Amino acid sequence: MKSATNQPLMGLSNRKCVLDIIRRKPISRSEIAAITHLTRASVTVIVDDLFADGLLTEQVTHSPMVGRNPINLQIVPNARYAAGVTIKRKEVDVGIINLNGEVISNEILPSADASAVEMIKKIAESTARQVRENGILREKMLGIGVCAPGPVDVANGIILNPPNCGLWHGVHIVRLLSEASGYPVLLEKDSNALALEEQYFGLGRDCSSFLAVQINEGGIGSGLIIHERLYRGSNGLGNELGHISIHMDGIKCDCGNRGCLERYASISAILAGSPYQNWRQMIDCLSNDAEAKRLLTMEAKYLSCALVNAINLFDVELVILQGDVCYKPERLLEKLNQRVGPRVIMRSTGLHPVVASSIESFVRTGGIICLHNFYQG
Ligand SMILES: [Zn+2]
Structure with a gap:
């Protein structure tokens, strides 16, 4: 503990x-x-x-x-504030949080038809407006934390080439947003920021080591906390559970490997060819639909394979699921824990190490990057 x-x-x-x-x-x-x-x-x-x-x-x-x-x-919760910017594929959340992670204000900026330069200008304007409207002194602002889908170059402040997110490819977000806003800016991969959010305000509060796994329509991301520190590895990106192979001769992946988890267990992969438009629809059909039950079992089968590998490799106390897959998660968790618990070597927290988060990617996920830098940077 x-x-x-x-x-x-x-x-x-x-x-x-x-x-x-x-x-x-x-x-x-x-x-x-x-x-x-x-x-x-x-x-x-x-x-x-x-x-x-x-x-x-x-x-x-x-x-x-x-x-x-x-x-x-x-x-004192309002002794300092941080702006949080969460870049999603079709919109950007911009808001202000205090030292307790409480959201003071927020705004959603659609990004579908904009350029990166236009969006950065809008983010800077929105931040300035929210600071002013909430009567926050500029010197109390720690800065702006930006989280974006990976891959990102944290050291150089660049969003690289996240899939289905072409607007942001190759954008030097830290330099450009800092110039536009006048605030210091920090960048983090969204799944790493979500792991930090769990550590400060979520289910990871009482854990020394845990893995946060975000499963959405677009893919699978993960953030790893080891002995209370975010694990970055030698390249600064941390870990990528979505690209652990669960089938050595499996489907070829864009990363160069074969059989990557993401190719089987991302929501778009599991629902491909099924009658369901999205995960929620599939979950809502579970009580009377054999196909929905089959797909849920397959998801648990694929995911548990990678999770057992991760738990055995890092000896984490807990796996926290995040994202769209957390909609009515009880059945999935039950199946995962039935498969994962008995298969891991080190069982530091008994047979139920997989839980579902209640955190959604929001302004706090961006702001936590500044809070983390303030407390532990
Ligand atoms: Zn891959």
Whole structure:
């Protein structure tokens, strides 16, 4: 289970380490000293500094025990804000969130007939308008976090060539949006940002290591958290569960491999040739339609094969499903857990490691990139 409440995240500055501990739950100065192994005097200096920046407030908890009531420190939610930009295939969500991940405002910008330059101008204008209309001081803005379908070049701030997303191909989003808005801009692959969102605000809060798997019409994305850190690998992209092969002589994939999971278990792949227009329609037919039941079983069969590989490789505690596949997910989860549980070698959380998220890709998914950089960057 989670370790960072017992020991600090390695590599963070002491200030960030203390801030990251406080954002998890209200906590006293002495508890912070015990967790971080910093001296009480050092904790006092850091905490005073955070107070001076308006980031902390005190909360007196009334204890029935004899003695002084402990004073806990907690984050002031509206001490800072982040803009979140979530690029989807036909629209862009732009909004503002606070340090608690609460959505202050948002706007959906259709992108179907626009150019990237036009969209970047609209995103910058929308951000400025939302900041102004909510009375947010510019110095309280951490920046703009952009999440986009992969592949993206995080280090150079470029959206590369996501399928069915031609408008954004080769766009230097970080440089262009930063120039247009005047804010610092961070870019992340959408499935990595969703994993971070689960870690901060979702089902990954109590996990040290988990895999988030997004299954939508267009494909399968994944984000991996290992020991509370986003796994990026040597290329910065993280992992790609959609391109794990589940059939060595299978269908050829655009990536160069054969038998990739995405070719079998993405929603468009599983519904190809079926009478169903989308996943929801298929799920709604499950009670009285043999074809729907067959397709659901096939989805569980394909997906479980890749998930067992991933669980055995990374020893994650949990797999969190995200995206369109989470519509009425009970039957799929039941079938997946029946297949996955007994097949994994390391069973750190029993026989039910696959769960469904309630998070939808939204402005918070973009904003979390800035929050994560603020707390742990
Ligand atoms: Zn592939």
